[in-house]
Amino acid sequence: MLDPERILRLEDDRVVFLDQRRLPGEEVELECRSADEVAEAIRTLAVRGAPSIGIAAAYGYALAVRVGEDPERAARVLAGSRPTAVNLTWALGEVRGASDPAARARALHREEVERCRRMSDHAVPLFAHGTRALTHCNAGGLATAGHGSAVGALRAAWAAGLLERVLVDETRPLLQGSRLTAWELEQAGIPHAVIADSAAAHMMSRGEVDCVVTGADRIARNGDTANKIGTYSLAVLASHHELPLYVVAPTSTLDPSLESGAEIPIEERDGAEITGRFPALNPAFDVTPGGLISAIVTEEGVHRPPYVDSLPLPGGRGAA
Amino acid sequence: MLDPERILRLEDDRVVFLDQRRLPGEEVELECRSADEVAEAIRTLAVRGAPSIGIAAAYGYALAVRVGEDPERAARVLAGSRPTAVNLTWALGEVRGASDPAARARALHREEVERCRRMSDHAVPLFAHGTRALTHCNAGGLATAGHGSAVGALRAAWAAGLLERVLVDETRPLLQGSRLTAWELEQAGIPHAVIADSAAAHMMSRGEVDCVVTGADRIARNGDTANKIGTYSLAVLASHHELPLYVVAPTSTLDPSLESGAEIPIEERDGAEITGRFPALNPAFDVTPGGLISAIVTEEGVHRPPYVDSLPLPGGRGAA
Numbered sequence: 087m088l089d090p091e092r093i094l095r096l097e098d099d100r101v102v103f104l105d106q107r108r109l110p111g112e113e114v115e116l117e118c119r120s121a122d123e124v125a126e127a128i129r130t131l132a133v134r135g136a137p138s139i140g141i142a143a144a145y146g147y148a149l150a151v152r153v154g155e156d157p158e159r160a161a162r163v164l165a166g167s168r169p170t171a172v173n174l175t176w177a178l179g180e181v182r183g184a185s186d187p188a189a190r191a192r193a194l195h196r197e198e199v200e201r202c203r204r205m206s207d208h209a210v211p212l213f214a215h216g217t218r219a220l221t222h223c224n225a226g227g228l229a230t231a232g233h234g235s236a237v238g239a240l241r242a243a244w245a246a247g248l249l250e251r252v253l254v255d256e257t258r259p260l261l262q263g264s265r266l267t268a269w270e271l272e273q274a275g276i277p278h279a280v281i282a283d284s285a286a287a288h289m290m291s292r293g294e295v296d297c298v299v300t301g302a303d304r305i306a307r308n309g310d311t312a313n314k315i316g317t318y319s320l321a322v323l324a325s326h327h328e329l330p331l332y333v334v335a336p337t338s339t340l341d342p343s344l345e346s347g348a349e350i351p352i353e354e355r356d357g358a359e360i361t362g363r364f365p366a367l368n369p370a371f372d373v374t375p376g377g378l379i380s381a382i383v384t385e386e387g388v389h390r391p392p393y394v395d396s397l398p399l400p401g402g403r404g405a406a
Numbered sequence: 407m408l409d410p411e412r413i414l415r416l417e418d419d420r421v422v423f424l425d426q427r428r429l430p431g432e433e434v435e436l437e438c439r440s441a442d443e444v445a446e447a448i449r450t451l452a453v454r455g456a457p458s459i460g461i462a463a464a465y466g467y468a469l470a471v472r473v474g475e476d477p478e479r480a481a482r483v484l485a486g487s488r489p490t491a492v493n494l495t496w497a498l499g500e501v502r503g504a505s506d507p508a509a510r511a512r513a514l515h516r517e518e519v520e521r522c523r524r525m526s527d528h529a530v531p532l533f534a535h536g537t538r539a540l541t542h543c544n545a546g547g548l549a550t551a552g553h554g555s556a557v558g559a560l561r562a563a564w565a566a567g568l569l570e571r572v573l574v575d576e577t578r579p580l581l582q583g584s585r586l587t588a589w590e591l592e593q594a595g596i597p598h599a600v601i602a603d604s605a606a607a608h609m610m611s612r613g614e615v616d617c618v619v620t621g622a623d624r625i626a627r628n629g630d631t632a633n634k635i636g637t638y639s640l641a642v643l644a645s646h647h648e649l650p651l652y653v654v655a656p657t658s659t660l661d662p663s664l665e666s667g668a669e670i671p672i673e674e675r676d677g678a679e680i681t682g683r684f685p686a687l688n689p690a691f692d693v694t695p696g697g698l699i700s701a702i703v704t705e706e707g708v709h710r711p712p713y714v715d716s717l718p719l720p721g722g723r724g725a726a
Contacts, residue, residue: 110683253687256680258578258602268684280677280686282578284603284636288692291638316604318611322646323639357600360576363430364588366600367573372608 087234087241088227088270090199094133096145096188099153103133103142106228110269121150121160128167128174131260135229136303136339137198140173144181144191151187169351170312170371172304172341199232201336204385209239209299209334212381212388213248217296220286222255223314224266225301225334235301235334237270239383244276252278253289257314259359259368283316290327298324302335302382309376309393310347311335318372321379330380337384342399347373407554407561408547408590410519414453416465416508419473423453423462426548430589441470441480448487448494451580455549456623456659457518460493464501464511471507489671490632490691492624492661519552521656524705529559529619529654532701532708533568537616540606542575543634544586545621545654555621555654557590559703564596572598573609577634579679579688603636610647618644622655622702629696629713630667631655635689641698650700657704662719667693 094103101124105116116132118124124146127133133142143164150160161178168174177194184190213219219240223229226237234241243249252271257263264280271278281289289295298320304312311317311333324331344350350373357366382389382397389396414423421444425436436452438444444466447453453462463484470480481498488494497514504510533539539560543549546557554561563569572591577583584600591598601609609615618640624632631637631653644651664670670693677686702709702717709716 254684255604256578258576258604264681264684264686268681272684278685280681280684282603282635282680282688284575284578284639285687285689285692287639287642288635288689289687291692315602315608319604319607319639319643322607323642326642326646360602361584361588361600364574364584364592364600365598366584367605367609368602369605369608372605372611 087232090195090232093138093228093231094142094145096148096191101142101145101149103127105132106134106266107132110265120153121146121155121163124149125163125167135224136171136173137230137336138228139168139171140177140338141191141195141198141231143174144177144194147178147181148187148191168353170303170353173338176338195231198230198336198338201385202230202233202235202238205235205334205336205383206233206238206242208387209332209383210242210246210248212332213243214296215248216250217243217248218251218253218294219249220253220255220289220295220298221267222263222300222316222320223257224262226267226270228266228270229301234270235336236299237267239299239334240276241274244274249276252276253295254278254280255283255286255316256280257316258283286320287323290323290329295329297329298331300333302333302339303371304350305335305340305382306344306347306350307342307394307397307399308346309379309382309391309397311374311376311379312347312350312371313374315369315372318374321374325378331378332381332383333379334383337386337398340397340399347375407552410515410552413458413548413551414462414465416468416511421462421465421469423447425452426454426586427452430585440473441466441475441483444469445483445487455544456491456493457550457656458548459488459491460497460658461511461515461518461551463494464497464514467498467501468507468511488673490623490673493658496658515551518550518656518658521705522550522553522555522558525555525654525656525703526553526558526562528707529652529703530562530566530568532652533563534616535568536570537563537568538571538573538614539569540573540575540609540615540618541587542583542620542636542640543577544582546587546590548586548590549621554590555656556619557587559619559654560596561594564594569596572596573615574598574600575603575606575636576600577636578603606640607643610643610649615649617649618651620653622653622659623691624670625655625660625702626664626667626670627662627714627717627719628666629699629702629711629717631694631696631699632667632670632691633694635692638692638694641694645698651698652701652703653699654703657706657718660717660719667695
């Protein structure tokens with residue numbers, strides 16, 4: 087896995103991030119000295135991935151308290167930095183109730199890494215010998231402050247000798263697949279090849295894909311899953327080709343307050359990310375119906391449909 | 407439509423192309439003075455789109471004859487410049503048998519434009535009032551040496567007051583949608599928005615798409631259609647959302663020598679088009695089964711499944 091402290095950490099008077107916008111070309115750190123700066127780092131994707139932005143917000147809140155900012159305002163600014171991932175709200179709730187926010191934020195970070203390890207182990211039996219997997223975006227160590235959710239599962243399957251190769255959707259418009267996931271797989275020594283997002287169906291039809299593995303940004307009670315734009319497309323294509331789709335995500339991604347994915351807000355980002363010159367529409371996420379997901383893997387185990395019965399929804403975390 | 411002579415033309419001692427690699431930023435011409443240079447222009451996508459490369463090859467052959475090159479070698483070099491489109495082979499066959507290759511090539515160019523006009527008119531009844539269409543790649547005037555096949559149909563539907571808006575897949579890796587189709591739609595005054603290829607499914611699920619319209623690079627007897635990578639993905643997604651997929655292509659795209667799409671060669675392009683740093687796979691085309699295509703429109707009319715009965719396959723053009 088990646089060094090969790092290298093991805094993000096709280097120091098005396100700053101939160102330090104590995105700037106994910108500069109990867110894979112450069113490995114440079116970004117220092118934030120206020121909640122506003124942390125929120126800006128989240129908004130501009132210097133740090134990204136639902137679990138990582140949860141930890142980032144927790145560190146940002148702890149920093150704000152430490153340097154004497156108004157905690158209520160800090161929490162509001164951080165909570166509003168991105169709309170789709172639920173981990174942001176959840177992590178802020180955890181640190182706001184803590185007597186020592188910094189200690190609680192660091193504990194959340196350790197717990198997130200540990201959750202990813204456990205879900206990766208749970209996922210291993212889903213892989214047969216010689217599996218050729220397809221993944222989308224970056225549900226790796228960068229996105230989860232350490233080990234990775236979907237990529238963590240791929241790491242574990244590789245270590246168990248079950249994985250033959252990973253196809254990586256480049257993941258337009260921001261190329262988290264060809265920039266970040268390929269970088270992580272290269273470091274882990276896992277064979278991989280990047281493809282254009284639109285080539286996934288062709289690869290499936292040619293028998294080059296055995297399963298699709300993704301992370302999640304928010305999961306409703308019925309298993310409907312918001313994740314990077316293109317995940318729903320892969321879900322429909324996998325179903326058409328009778329291939330399983332596995333979502334690997336920590337329980338911090340579950341939102342027990344939502345009956346279904348129809349209630350999940352979808353972030354619309356600037357069309358300039360797609361084309362500088364012509365009009366564009368740029369939804370950053372889509373929602374995959376639980377019915378198209380073969381299994382959801384959390385640190386609690388492998389959950390199968392119907393998810394309304396099988397998901398480990400903690401009573402204390404939502405308005406369910 | 408675009409000025410056919412602006413897209414490509416034969417002059418005394420050269421073939422002149424509008425360099426499609428430089429659009430939409432710059433409108434510059436590329437001059438080729440030998441069959442080798444024309445083949446290089448085709449290979450490097452200075453000119454692209456199945457009908458346009460057919461005309462380009464015909465002009466390249468006529469130029470070779472005119473300047474005293476070995477005609478057999480010129481035909482071989484031009485035929486080998488790209489593997490997937492059948493128009494290349496067809497157009498070369500037409501000029502090789504002609505007493506005046508230059509005159510025949512210019513006639514082919516005029517005929518191609520006329521075919522596109524006729525198929526566009528045939529396509530109009532497929533559009534209902536207020537249609538929101540989705541298109542992929544560039545099946546426009548640039549690709550067809552004048553009017554456009556899929557984009558031609560959209561022009562005709564717009565002129566008839568039936569079209570509300572076009573969503574344009576950006577079409578990775580070479581962005582023919584966000585560079586070329588958006589440029590053509592802007593010039594035609596047709597409302598449009600570019601989307602990431604992976605967002606098409608999301609847009610369909612939100613009810614933002616009424617039909618998908620694409621061109622074709624090669625069509626087998628049973629209607630299996632090779633087109634830009636991602637077309638097959640759209641076909642599966644359209645089927646899942648119960649939306650029609652229309653393929654608009656001239657009869658020069660039909661290949662009566664092929665029983666099915668399994669026999670169509672798929673060009674694998676350099677992975678560097680996708681990522682400069684990590685391994686990549688870059689198929690440039692995919693094959694959509696005829697069963698997923700609601701109608702194929704040629705200059706002869708609207709053809710419906712089963713295509714083996716309905717396609718206008720001329721006896722003289724293949725080994726059928």
